[in-house]
Amino acid sequence: MVLEFQTLVPEELPIQEKEVIPDASVKVLEEEGNYGKFVAEPLERGYGTTLGNSLRRVLYESLTGTAVTWVKIDGALHEYTTLPHVKEEISEFLLNIKNIRLKSDVDRPGKLRLEVAGQGKVCAGDIMASSDFHVVNPESHIATLDSDQATLNVEFNVERGVGFRPGVNDNDMPIGTLPVDAIFTPIRKVNYTVEPTRVGGRTDFEKLTMEIWTDGSITPLDSLKVAGDILVNKFFMFANVQDGDVDSIEASSTALNITPEQYNMTVESLDLSSRTLNCLKRADIHKVGEALQYEKSDLLKIRNFGEKSMRELYEKFAELGLPVEENSAEKSEHEVDQNEPEEDESK
Known part of the structure; x- marks a missing residue:
């Protein structure tokens, strides 16, 4: 007995289209007075907590x-x-x-x-x-x-x-x-929640809901935008890091006769007075190495940064054992006696 097999081929098989996932977006659910409620979705799993916690920290600490x-x-x-x-x-x-x-x-x-x-x-x-x-x-x-x-x-x-x-x-x-x-912070309170959300047939996405209360000096929406800009700027340096950046810092620190760790110390760690610290920050000087690269004459060009601030900064350098000009503190003290009083920072 001979068995015959016949393969049946359907005239037309349905083509399964790839499911399109919409880009995540932020919507304003409510904004009244000093209160705002915002939703970001759809986010891939894990990003709700990552973004929510980062925004919360920045809102509290960096505005x-x-x-x-x-x-x-x-x-x-x-x-x-x-x-x-x-x-x-x-x-x-x-x-x-x-x-x-x-x-x-x-x-x-x-x-x-x-x-x-x-x-x-x-x-x-x-x-x-x-x-x-x-x-x-x-x-x-x-x-x-x-x-x-x-x-x-x-x-x-x-x-x-x-x-x-x-x-x-x-x-x-x-x-x-x-x-x-x-x-200083204009933020009074920040809450965020992360919930699962559906996109088409998939349920492995997240929805981030943020609630922001401000003190009235800034709107909740503007505070969220500022926090987002701060995070973008911080992450931008990681996205654009170059292979030569480490060598550049090492070369600069070597030229200054300090270690890379000393170069990267923040000016906040020097425990300077608020006047001197604010002057350095306004001049975009955030690291000890950056301050050491400035000539004294260039530092004195910074608004409200006078001989008194110069003496304080160099005394901090000396306390850390950083290479500075000999008798810089005494020299600055003599110079300040010969000059007119510093301009008041409040002007």
Whole structure:
């Protein structure tokens, strides 16, 4: 018996098209006042937490804000002074000052003034108007005056910065000033959640939801954009690293007679005064090696970086055993005696 097999070929087989995955995008779900809610999807598995945590850290720690760093109160020489006809003690007064939220139209320090008289409550909205700084929470309580004869005159030093800076007595601070804990970050709270989401027939994608609360000096959407730009700039250096970069640093450190580790030390690690540190940062000097590559004459061209700042910087170099000109500290001290006083940083 002979068996015959016949293969049946369908006239037309369906062609399976490759599933198209849409690009991830960010949508604004809600933005009202100081609150914003945003969603990013679809993200590949694991990227929800990676992006959410990175954005959260940057929002809290890297956004620039404006805050009061010290005050000068007429009649108060120290924090234990009792102000006549003022209900609050100085310590409580300083805590109230810390809560004042400011918005700046300039990238430089400045001054604000408060001059009130008579009985009543004093709020942030009573601070005299300025073209450079604006109070975003005018209802914030400052003090209570309990007599018609009461007066309260205060000068506020306002600076730009990031994160949080505790109020400490600095040698550069004017006599009679009281330091204030400075909360520079404009972010009050950040939450993020990661949930699974479906794309076509696939369920292995993620949806990142972010909630941002600000202090009113910046909108939630703008804060998210700034945080994204910061991360892009940081990751950009990894995407564009060149093989010769290590050799370049080693060559520079060798020329300066220091180690690559010393070259890469941040200027923040030198524990400089805020004045000197801010001057270096404004000049885009972030590493010790970069500062050492500058001639003294070039450093003195940096705005508000005078002989006093120069002496402080070189003293820090000497403490670390870095090669500097002999007697640089003494030389700078002599030079500062021969020159006019430095320009005030607040100008």
